[in-house]
Amino acid sequence: MEWLSAENVIAVATASIGIAASVAMVWYERHIPRRKRIGYRVQMDNPIGDDVQSGRPNVRLGSFDAPNMANGTLVLLRIENDGSESIGLDDYTSRELNGLTVEFTDRTIHGVSVTQPQGTDHLMSHFTPHSGFGYDDDGNKLRLPRVPLNRGEYFKLLVLLSGGDVGRDIKLVGGIRDGVVRPNRGALPDDKPPLFSRAARVITIVLTASVLTLATIIIARDDNPPPLGCEKGELTVTGSTAFAPVVRDLAKEYEKDCEGSDIVVDARGSTAGVGELADLKGGSAKSRASMIAFSDGRSTRADAALEAESIALSVFTLVANGGLNLPEGLTLTQVRRLYSGEIGHWDELDPSLPHRRVVLVSRDADSGTRQVFQDRVLDGRWEGVPSTSLDCDLAVDRSAPVRCELNSTEDVLKKVALIPGAIGFSELNQANGEKGVKLVPLNGDIADVDAIENDGNPYPYRGVEYAYTYGAPPAGSLAGSFLDYIRNNGQNVIRSHGHVPCSTEAGGQLCRDDD
Structure with a gap:
């Protein structure tokens, strides 16, 4: 047979x-624990004796000369990265300044010394009060800073305690993104855990x-069919500049998986991209099927011939120049006053702010990010301040405030970082990586994708990202195959850029609610 x-x-x-x-x-x-892991172990828990030596401390808090202590003890605690990945500052999930907390049950802390192995001199620079390191008087909790640890790196804490017997419970409390914090047992103190x-x-x-x-x-x-659903040919993806980084990564992944496909990403702004697609009305069926336009929110240029599919929930944010101090952010009412032209200088909005010109760095009329801003933040109103300068040059127009329109999210971020008193708007993930700008909370809420997806945060400046095609993509077309790929294989890429995929259960509900 x-x-x-x-x-x-x-x-x-x-x-x-x-x-x-x-x-x-x-x-x-x-x-077996996940790949990112911080382990801790108690290497010594002894009553104080005349022969106890603490070694050479690198960092020391409190006094180790505390005579007549009741039930005095010394604890040596080792904190180590025994996972397979490095741990960075942003991997700590604590809402506080410090990253982790050591709790000593029924004991009081009197002093702590930090030591490190040779070759890890960079660790000690993080153990300062400014980084959250320390403990409260008569307290039993030791706050540890957010220390970056490469694989296998560790530091040790020598802690002077009183008020309890040896052997009392000692816990390291805190969390690591995509990882765990857990006690270690069964290995020698200075052994490095095996990678596998x-x-x-x-x-x-x-x-x-x-x-x-x-x-x-x-x-x-000698039978090499392409992966299921792959199509060959050429496809142009245009539209949103805010969503373009996501589309570029998705296109690279598709081309890698599907040989013979060529996807060109030419982002020109949401309105311009959808308009270009709509203008193919008189073209051939082949040309209409070879373009997808992404738009931040529903496009005003779409007509009945275009079909829209929700792809992701995008989160946007106001950004201010790094020298403008807005720790509490702005209310929606304050933002509307700024963009209506009512406020010319920042101290008119709040006397505690400097007497500095308000500079509104905006996007041009083709921008979907601007359209979402007008719909969700300005309550459907257009920005009341006309464009006064091509590049927000304060010397060109002496009127207040100053407003300019730029072609891309990248241009907005660079201009806001450059001009004191400038404020603008951006897709969240791109703003997070830009130097010289600060994220501005709205109504007391900071832009936070996790809080929106998991906690029902009402943060207002967000919108659905749509993929427009000229009618339904024909069977066997590269456009249809690419959209299927995004739905079924693109969730990780979408999440990596700070968006919520509409193809998930939670994301689908958010996308429907914000439609």
Whole structure:
């Protein structure tokens, strides 16, 4: 029988091994911590004696000369990155300035010394009161700063305590994004944990052997169909400059998975992109099927021939020049006063602000980011201040405030960073990576994708990102295949850029609510 051929038997056997290895991997993932991990262990918990030595402390808080202490103890605690990834400052999830907190049950802290191994001199620069490091008088909680730890790096804390016996519970409290904080046991104090356990190495070898065997069968058969759903050809993606970084990464992933496809991203602004698509009305069916236009929010240029599909919920933010101090942000009423032209200098809005010209760095009429800003922040009103300068040059027009219109989100961020007193708006993820600008809270809420998706945060400046096509994409078209790819394979890329995919259950509800 044909199905009993040597190739099929080998393929079935290899697949069975792969399934067994996958089951083993599921078990492994349920019992082995995630890749980012901070471990801690108590290396010493002793009553104070005459022979106790603390070594050479690098950083020291409090006094280690406290005579007549009741139940005095010394604890040596080791904090280590024993995961497989480095931990950065932003990986700590604490809402406080400090990253982690050590709690000593029923004991009071009198002093702490921090030591580090050779070769990690950079760690000590983080142990300052300005970084949250310290403890309260008569307190039992030691606040640790957000210390970046490369794989295998660690530091030690020598803590002087009173008021409790040795062996009382000691906990390290805090969280790591995509990781865990947990106690370590069963290893020598200075041992480095292995990158992979024995079980993980065995599973990796089995899976690798399975994949290589199947690959050999496929190559031997000389049968190389493209992945399911791939299409060849050329596609132009235009529209939103705010969403363009996401589309570029999605296009690269698709081209890598689907040979023979060529996707060009030519972002010109949401309105301009949708208008360009609509202008293909007199063109051929092939030309109409070879373009997708992305728009921040529903486009005013779309007509009945265009179809819109919600792709992601985008979060935007007001941005101010780094020298403008707005710690509490602005209310929607204050923003509307600024953009109506009522306020010419910042101290007219708040006497505590400097007497500095208000500079409104805006986008041109083709911008979907500007359209969402007008709809969601300005309550549907157009910006009342006319454009007074091509590049917000204060010397060109002496009227107040000054307003200019730029062609892209990148241009807005650079201009706001350059001009004192400037304020503008941007897609959140692009603003987060820009030097010289500050995010401005609205009605007391800072732009936060996680809070919007998971906590129902009412932050107002957000909108749905739409993909427009000229009618429904024809079967077998690159446009239709690319949109299918975004729905089914693009969630991680969309999330990596700070957007919420509409194809998820929670994201779908948010996209419907904001439609």
